[in-house]
Amino acid sequence: MAKKPNQSGTGSSIERDTLQHVTAAQGPLRRLRGRPILSGLVLGALAAGLALPAVGQNAGVPGKVSAGAVDAARVLAEATRGDNWLVNGRDFGSSHFSPLRDITDQNIENIGLAWSADIDSAVGMATEPIVVDGIIYVTGSLNRVFAIDATSGRQLWKYDPKIRLDQGMMGSYTARIPRGVAVWEGKVFLGTGDCRMIAIDAQSGEQLWDKAVCDPNQTGITGAPRVGGGKVYIGYFGSDTGTRGAIVALDANSGDLAWRFWNTPGNPAEGFESKAHEMAAKTWAGDEWWKGGGGAAWESIVYDESTGLLIYSTAGPSTGLGGVIETSGDRLFSSAVVALNADTGEYAWHYQPGTVLPENPPTEVFHVIVTDLMIEGAKRRVVMTMPRWGGFFVIDAKNGELISWKSLADRPAEQKGPPTSDGHMRNMVGKNWWPMSYSSLTGLVYVPVYESSSNSHQHGLAAGGIGQLIAWDPVKQAAKWSVAQRLPINGGVLSTAGNLVFQGEATGEFAAYEAGTGRKLWSIDTGSAIQGVPVTYRVKGEQYILIPVGLGSGTLLFDGASGLSTLKSRYGPSRLLAFKLGAKAPFPYPEVVVPRVPEPPVQRASAEMIKQGGEVMTKFTCWGCHGGFELDGVGAWVKNGAVPDLRYMPKYAHDLFLGIVMGGSRRQQGMPGFADGHVNWPIADQMTVGEARALHAFLIDLQWKAYREDQKRLAGEQSSTGTH
Numbered sequence: 001m002a003k004k005p006n007q008s009g010t011g012s013s014i015e016r017d018t019l020q021h022v023t024a025a026q027g028p029l030r031r032l033r034g035r036p037i038l039s040g041l042v043l044g045a046l047a048a049g050l051a052l053p054a055v056g057q058n059a060g061v062p063g064k065v066s067a068g069a070v071d072a073a074r075v076l077a078e079a080t081r082g083d084n085w086l087v088n089g090r091d092f093g094s095s096h097f098s099p100l101r102d103i104t105d106q107n108i109e110n111i112g113l114a115w116s117a118d119i120d121s122a123v124g125m126a127t128e129p130i131v132v133d134g135i136i137y138v139t140g141s142l143n144r145v146f147a148i149d150a151t152s153g154r155q156l157w158k159y160d161p162k163i164r165l166d167q168g169m170m171g172s173y174t175a176r177i178p179r180g181v182a183v184w185e186g187k188v189f190l191g192t193g194d195c196r197m198i199a200i201d202a203q204s205g206e207q208l209w210d211k212a213v214c215d216p217n218q219t220g221i222t223g224a225p226r227v228g229g230g231k232v233y234i235g236y237f238g239s240d241t242g243t244r245g246a247i248v249a250l251d252a253n254s255g256d257l258a259w260r261f262w263n264t265p266g267n268p269a270e271g272f273e274s275k276a277h278e279m280a281a282k283t284w285a286g287d288e289w290w291k292g293g294g295g296a297a298w299e300s301i302v303y304d305e306s307t308g309l310l311i312y313s314t315a316g317p318s319t320g321l322g323g324v325i326e327t328s329g330d331r332l333f334s335s336a337v338v339a340l341n342a343d344t345g346e347y348a349w350h351y352q353p354g355t356v357l358p359e360n361p362p363t364e365v366f367h368v369i370v371t372d373l374m375i376e377g378a379k380r381r382v383v384m385t386m387p388r389w390g391g392f393f394v395i396d397a398k399n400g401e402l403i404s405w406k407s408l409a410d411r412p413a414e415q416k417g418p419p420t421s422d423g424h425m426r427n428m429v430g431k432n433w434w435p436m437s438y439s440s441l442t443g444l445v446y447v448p449v450y451e452s453s454s455n456s457h458q459h460g461l462a463a464g465g466i467g468q469l470i471a472w473d474p475v476k477q478a479a480k481w482s483v484a485q486r487l488p489i490n491g492g493v494l495s496t497a498g499n500l501v502f503q504g505e506a507t508g509e510f511a512a513y514e515a516g517t518g519r520k521l522w523s524i525d526t527g528s529a530i531q532g533v534p535v536t537y538r539v540k541g542e543q544y545i546l547i548p549v550g551l552g553s554g555t556l557l558f559d560g561a562s563g564l565s566t567l568k569s570r571y572g573p574s575r576l577l578a579f580k581l582g583a584k585a586p587f588p589y590p591e592v593v594v595p596r597v598p599e600p601p602v603q604r605a606s607a608e609m610i611k612q613g614g615e616v617m618t619k620f621t622c623w624g625c626h627g628g629f630e631l632d633g634v635g636a637w638v639k640n641g642a643v644p645d646l647r648y649m650p651k652y653a654h655d656l657f658l659g660i661v662m663g664g665s666r667r668q669q670g671m672p673g674f675a676d677g678h679v680n681w682p683i684a685d686q687m688t689v690g691e692a693r694a695l696h697a698f699l700i701d702l703q704w705k706a707y708r709e710d711q712k713r714l715a716g717e718q719s720s721t722g723t724h
Contacts, residue, residue, distance in 0.1 A: 068132055068186045068202025072228060072305060082497075085131040085535040088180060088224050089435065092305045093370040096437035097495045098536045102543035103581060104498035105514050108522045112583040114544060115153035119146060121574040122641035124552025128180040128224060128435070128492065128533035129576070131546070137202070138548065139178040139224075140574065142641050143192045147205060148576060150546075151539050157205030164194045165670030167216040168681050171195070172670030173625055174220030174237050176643065177554040179433075180533075184227040184252050191221030191234045197250055199232075209255040218681045219243040219296075222554065228303030228310075229342050231258055235297025239315035239334070239364070241682040242323070245296035247312060247338075249345060259345030263295030263314050263333045276347035280332035292325035294318035295334035299433045300368040300385075303342055307397055310342040311383055313365035322684030330355065335362050337385055337395060349400030353387045356405055363388040367435045369445070370397055373475060384438065384445060384474055390429035392447070394474050406477040408449060408470060417451050417466045417484040424453030429468070432555065435533060437493040437501065442515050444471045444480055446501050450488035465563065469493070469503055471518060481518035489555055489564050491547075492533030502545060504530025508569035510547050510577070527590040528572025529565035531555075542580050550574030551634070557625045557643060560632030568592045570635055595636045597647060597703065597710040601654050605697030613698025616691045620674055620683055622646075631702060639669070646699050647706040657696050662687055 070086045078084055079091055082099040089096050103111060119125060121140030129138040135156065136148040142163050147156040163175045175193020182189040187208060188200040195214040200207055214221070219238035226233045231249045238245060245263040250256065262273060265281040267290045272278040286292070294317035301312040317334040319325045330352060339348040354360040369384040373394070381397040386408075394403040408429040417426050430450050437446045452465035467485030472478070491504035495515055504510045510530060511523035532548030551561065551570050561570050571592050605613075617623060617631070625643050627633035633645030637653070659665045664673020672680040674687035687695075 066133055067135060068183045068188060070132055070183050070227070071185055076305065082536070083538045084133065085129065085537050086183065087130070088128055088182065088226055089302075089369075090535070092228065092303055094300070094302050094367070094435070095369055095371060095440070096435050096493060096533075097439050099497045100536055100538055100543050101497040102538065103496070103500065103536075103545065105500055105521055107581060108498075108500060108512050110581050111522065111545065111579045113585040113587050114578045114580045114583040115151075115585060116578070116588050117148055117153035117155065117576045119548075119550075119574045119576060120144060120158070121550060121552065122638065123176045123556070123643070124529070124531065124550030125548035125574050125576075126177055126179060126531040126552040126554070127548050129535050129546055129548060130181055130183050131535060131537040132183050132202070134539045135202075136546065136576070137181050137183055137188050138576065139180055139190070141176045141178070141552070143175055143178050143190060145181055145188060145190055145200060145205075147202075150537060150544065150578070153576065153578065159188075159190075159200050159205045159207070161190065161192050161196070161198055161207075163192055164216065166667045167194060168218060168220075169621070169624070169672050169683065170218065170237060170241055170243075170681065171216050171220040172672070173554070173557060174222045175670070176641065177222055177552060177557070178224075179222060180224030182225040182227045182232060184232065187252065189225040189227065189232045189252075191223065191225050191236070193220035193222075195220055195236065197221075197225065197232065197234055197248075197255065199252075199255060211250060211255040211257075213248045213250070214246075215243075217679065223298050223301070226301040226303055227252065228305065229308075231342070233301050233303065233310060235299075235301065235312065237296055237298045239294040239296040239298070239318050242293045242318045242320040242325070243296065244293040245314060245334070247297050247301070247310070247340070247345075249310075249342075261340055261345045261347070263297060263338065264290075264293060264317070264331070266290055274347060283330040283332045284327055285329045286325065286327035288325060289327045291320045292318050292327050293320060294331070295336075299364075299366055300435075302368050302370050304370045304397065307381060308342055309339045309348055309397070311337065311339045311368055311370055311397065313337055313368050313385060315364040316362035321682050323682065330360065331362065335365060335387070337365055337368060337383060337400070339397075339400060351393075351395050351400045351402060353385070353391055353393050353405070354389075356391070356402075357389075361387070361389050366431050366433050369436060369438050371438055371440070375403060375475060384436075386431040386436070386447065388430055388432070390431055390449065392445075392472055392474065392477065394477075404477050408447070408472065408479070411470070411479045411482065415470075415479050415482045417468065420453050426451045426453055426466070428452050432489060434490070434492040434531070437495040438474075439495040439515060441497055441499075442471075442495075443473065443475065444515070445474050446470070446493045446495055446503075446515075447472050448490055448493055448503060451484075452488065467505065469501070469513070469518070471501075471515075480516075483513065483518050483520070487563060487565070489531070489553065491530045494534040494536060494545075496536060502534045502547070504532060504534065504547050504549065506530065506564050506569065507566050508549070508572060510534075510549075524587070525589075526572065526575075526577060527569065527592070528575060529569040531564065545579045547577050548575070549577060556627070556634065558623065558628055560628040560630055561634055562632050567594065567635075594713075595648065596714070597707045598637075598650050599707055600649070600700050600703035601651075603697070603700050603704060605694070605700070609694050609697050610701045612691075613694035613696070613701075616687070616695040617698060619685070620687060620695075622695070631699075643670075647703050649699065649703060654696075654700075658689070658692055661695065662689070662692050
């Protein structure tokens, strides 16, 4: 039964104070770029030179500080308890399953809001929280990190790494959409949009070290780091932009580089880093193919304690700076699952899912789950994963051998959504980065996908794409049940021993389903689009369900807001929402005010010039940050860390257009200047005045269309309310 929030409630109050000094007894502050912001309580304790009380298991023990106390033994011990969410995916296999069973399919209707906390994140929250001993660690846009009390929602500290947005286009993009942190032995690890790995003290929020891991002029980090074996592992974005992908392992204590494994071979004339790269080079063809790059490991990384392997997925090959490099072949190690020795970085095996198809599509492989399955009467350590094109793969985790695979598009017709509005059958299934969840109790993998017709855009956002939550049997390679969803791109999935599956949708609905049947048991309208990952934990004997909300996916930047939100949910706030049994906190339902489109300048350009402006928009990749080829942006002109919607340009932006677009007057805020002398990777060309004026004409035309539509909306609202 769906529950209606109480609209009279308010969110939790968050106090913010800036740390100014620490006494000699506490030691000097080690500052690089970032500065923590702590609550008054923490500030007072530090200023007095006192040890902070721990929230977790050692709270109240003199001299004991336990914040962030995560190690391998503890992660393994938590496998059957589930009080914490210690690592990404909860366990080393990234199952996104919790053994907690206080909240079940029998009592789910009795849960209510325990607390809410507004998070300073202008671009929403497509993130997965980590929960350790009563403290939640979560990221917001511009790579800010927040420590939140897990029982009250009170902010304990906030860390701001002071991201540089002026070094490259991709750094500006990646800094706005972080997907989380890792916690290990008292440290919180953060990958940044300007290519740094940062270690933060889990107790105080103070920066400990800061290391460069990639080239900030080319790319940046979006994913959450992974931890294990005394190391922290990270990849970075870039297969769409000609960057050579890699996995980097750093010593968790010092930040020193332990090893780096390149996911594409380098220039053969310069020699190869390993025999594996020499082997991989034979699978590439094309003139100067090594300049293409690709193979980014920007999403799923699993540290498998049982095999000692680091197993991760990679994106497809790229086309180099300026998009001029053409390649062919299998192109290892792009579009693959790769396994390395976690301690040394030595190659172990790889598997390319696309090789089962004749065209071997060069596309991303996403979430990797490592677990044990009973297959033909024998227990096998397996990897379960899906590429973007929608095949479900089961692979031997020890040697990379394919065990089985099947396309999720091959489900029976009754398990698919209705035909699209233009009559096309939904014969395509696609997967994005949002994590699946594997329940060892039901034996099912709960997979968030999009479903569309063969003539739809690949992300399902065109031609009536919808979402699907599919319960998939990985042994039988068959669907048990599926639930159709209104919009194609939704949040990650959590399953629990309470026979429940949780997922949030882009519409703002957060729901619980019966794990065995898919029957919806409970839901709530949060008022914010959801692209976050739900987690669960237990503090003082009470189980909580936690969901980050707020329109925050990178898909928003390159593929438009309309397929990721409703007109109301796109304007909802960025929040953490925590639910538990018997809680009755009033729900802080947001009051949505849809901004008006400003009246644009008079259009004086010809139709030919406007058409040329559209070509300039494509050439200089304006669509990559401003909402796809339709420039379907966030629905507002914002300057506080989000990317502004160009349909909402105010008068001053029109007046300063050439200075912004060509001269780089907003480069510090992440808007590149296309004639200011900088190389805007991967854009190789410099924009001319004629191109800039044509682009402006195109945007004025776009804004006039939006303005007229908005006037119709306002007239309709006035008519329905009887106002004039």
